[in-house]
Amino acid sequence: MNISVFGLGHLGSVNLGCLARNGHNVTGVDVSETKIDQVNSGISPINEKDIDNLIREERNKGRVSATKDYSKAILDTEISVIAVGTFSGNTGHPDMENIFRLAQTFGRILRGKNDFHVMAIRSDVVPGTSMKFSEIIEEYSGKKRNLDFAVVSNPHFLRKGTAVNDYYYPPVTLIGSDHREAAEKVASLYRNFPAEVIITDARVAELMKYVNNTFHALKVSFANEIGNICAAMQIDSHKVMEIFCADKELNISPYYLKPGFAFGGPGLSKELKGLQAMAQDHHVKTPLIEAIEKANESQISRAVGMVQQTKKKKVGILGLSFKPGTNSLRNSPSVALIETLLGKGYEIAIYDKNIQPGGKGYSHKAYIEKHLPHFTKLMRSQVSDLMNDSELIIVNNKEKEYTDVLINVEIEHPIIDMVRLPDTIRQKKNYQGINW
Numbered sequence: 147m148n149i150s151v152f153g154l155g156h157l158g159s160v161n162l163g164c165l166a167r168n169g170h171n172v173t174g175v176d177v178s179e180t181k182i183d184q185v186n187s188g189i190s191p192i193n194e195k196d197i198d199n200l201i202r203e204e205r206n207k208g209r210v211s212a213t214k215d216y217s218k219a220i221l222d223t224e225i226s227v228i229a230v231g232t233f234s235g236n237t238g239h240p241d242m243e244n245i246f247r248l249a250q251t252f253g254r255i256l257r258g259k260n261d262f263h264v265m266a267i268r269s270d271v272v273p274g275t276s277m278k279f280s281e282i283i284e285e286y287s288g289k290k291r292n293l294d295f296a297v298v299s300n301p302h303f304l305r306k307g308t309a310v311n312d313y314y315y316p317p318v319t320l321i322g323s324d325h326r327e328a329a330e331k332v333a334s335l336y337r338n339f340p341a342e343v344i345i346t347d348a349r350v351a352e353l354m355k356y357v358n359n360t361f362h363a364l365k366v367s368f369a370n371e372i373g374n375i376c377a378a379m380q381i382d383s384h385k386v387m388e389i390f391c392a393d394k395e396l397n398i399s400p401y402y403l404k405p406g407f408a409f410g411g412p413g414l415s416k417e418l419k420g421l422q423a424m425a426q427d428h429h430v431k432t433p434l435i436e437a438i439e440k441a442n443e444s445q446i447s448r449a450v451g452m453v454q455q456t457k458k459k460k461v462g463i464l465g466l467s468f469k470p471g472t473n474s475l476r477n478s479p480s481v482a483l484i485e486t487l488l489g490k491g492y493e494i495a496i497y498d499k500n501i502q503p504g505g506k507g508y509s510h511k512a513y514i515e516k517h518l519p520h521f522t523k524l525m526r527s528q529v530s531d532l533m534n535d536s537e538l539i540i541v542n543n544k545e546k547e548y549t550d551v552l553i554n555v556e557i558e559h560p561i562i563d564m565v566r567l568p569d570t571i572r573q574k575k576n577y578q579g580i581n582w
C-alpha cells in the first residue's frame with residue numbers, strides 16, 4: 147500500500163521505518179527540511195534502537211522517502227498516518243491546535259482527490275479530536291465524512307528505547323472508528339502482529355493513552371510508597387512486590403478495576419488504615435496511599451449528590467450486601483451511604499433478599515448497629531413494600547430478583563445504579579449509572 151506519515155519525530159520515524167519494513171511504500175512529511183533531507187539520505191531523524199538500519203535499508207530498497215509536498219503525499223497515498231507533535235498548555239490542558247491546522251491542509255488537498263482517503267491519528271489526542279478533524283476537513287474540502295474520507299483513531303503505545311520492538315509487539319492494536327472498512331484497512335497494517343485487534347468508538351480509543359499512562363504512573367508511585375515503607379521497616383521491598391505480582395487473581399488482574407461504587411466496611415479499610423499507621427510510625431510519607439480514603443469518600447459524596455439532584459426524599463435501597471447471594475454486610479459501602487443520607491434527613495427503606503425481615507441473619511451485626519442504629523426498622527420484607535415506601539431506588543447488587551423486578555415491572559421511580567445493571571434496565575428513561 148502507498149502510505150504517508152505526517153510528522154517525523156519519534157512516533158513518525160518509527161512508523162515510517164516499520165511500515166516500509168512490512169512492505170509498504172512510505173512517504174514521510176515534516177515541516178523540518180533537516181528531517182526530510184535525513185530520511186532521503188537514509189539517515190534516521192531520531193536516536194532509537196534499531197531504527198538507523200531500518201531507515202537506511204528501506205531507503206536503499208526505495209520504500210522510504212520524505213517530502214515537504216503535502217499535496218503529493220496525500221494524493222498519491224491511500225492512508226495517511228498522523229504523527230505530528232501535540233502539546234500541553236500551561237494549565238496541563240492538551241493543546242490540539244497543531245492537529246487542527248493540519249486538518250485544514252488535508253481539507254484543502256482532499257477537495258481535489260476523488261479516491262477515498264483514510265487518516266489514522268496516532269498522535270496523543272483528546273477525545274473528540276478525530277470527529278473535529280473530520281468536521282474541519284468537511285468544511286475545507288466540501289467532502290463528506292465516511293463517504294469520501296474517514297478519520298480513524300489509532301493510538302500508539304510505544305516507549306522510547308524499545309520503540310521498534312513495541313511497534314511489532316503492541317499490548318493491543320486499538321482502532322477507534324465508526325467506519326468499518328476504514329477501521330479494517332488500518333487494522334490490516336498490523337495483520338501479522340500477535341496483539342489483539344480492538345475496534346471501538348473513536349472517543350474511547352482517544353481516551354485510552356491518558357487512562358493507560360495515568361495507571362502506569364499510579365503503579366510506579368504505589369510501588370515506590372510500598373518500597374519506602376518496607377525500607378523503613380527493614381523488609382525487602384522487592385521480595386514484597388514480587389509476591390504481590392505473583393497474585394494474578396486479585397492483584398495483577400481485571401479484578402477491582404470496574405468503575406462503580408465505593409469500597410466499604412471494615413475489610414479493605416482496616417489494612418489500608420493499618421498500613422498508613424505503620425508508615426506514620428516510621429515517618430514515611432505516603433501521599434498516594436493516604437489519598438485512597440479521600441477518593442473513596444468522594445465516591446460516596448457523588449452518590450449522595452445524585453440522590454439530592456432527584457429532589458426525592460424517600461430512598462429505597464435494593465440490596466444492602468455488596469454481592470448477590472450473600473448476607474455479608476462486610477465491605478458493603480451502602481452502609482456509609484445510608485448513614486450519610488439518614489444524617490441529611492432522608493427516609494430510608496431497605497430490601498435485601500438475603501437478610502430476613504427484622505434484620506436477622508446477617509453478619510457483622512456490631513458494625514451495622516454502630517452505623518445504622520435503627521437498622522431493623524429500615525428493612526422491608528418484600529420488594530413491593532420497598533417500592534411503595536420510596537420515591538427513588540438505589541440498586542446495590544445484581545441479585546436476579548432485583549433485576550427481574552426492574553426489567554418486568556413498570557416503575558416511575560428514578561433508579562440509581564451502583565453495579566451496572568443489564569442493558570434493558572440501563573435503557574430506561576429514569577435510569578442513572580453512578581459513573582457510566
Ligand SMILES: NC(=O)c1ccc[n+]([C@@H]2O[C@H](COP(=O)([O-])OP(=O)(O)OC[C@H]3O[C@@H](n4cnc5c(N)ncnc54)[C@H](O)[C@@H]3O)[C@@H](O)[C@H]2O)c1
Pocket residue numbers: 152153154155156157158175176177178181229230231232244248268269270271302303304305306
Ligand atoms: N515519543 C513517544 O514515545 C510517543 C509514543 C506514542 C505517542 N506519542 C505521541 O506522538 C505524537 C508525536 O510525538 P513525537 O515524540 O514523535 O514528537 P516530536 O516532537 O519528536 O515530533 C513531532 C514531529 O512532527 C513535526 N510536525 C509538527 N507539525 C507538523 C505538521 N503540521 N506537518 C508535518 N510535520 C509536523 C515536527 O516537525 C516533528 O518532527 C505526540 O502526540 C506524542 O504524544 C509519542
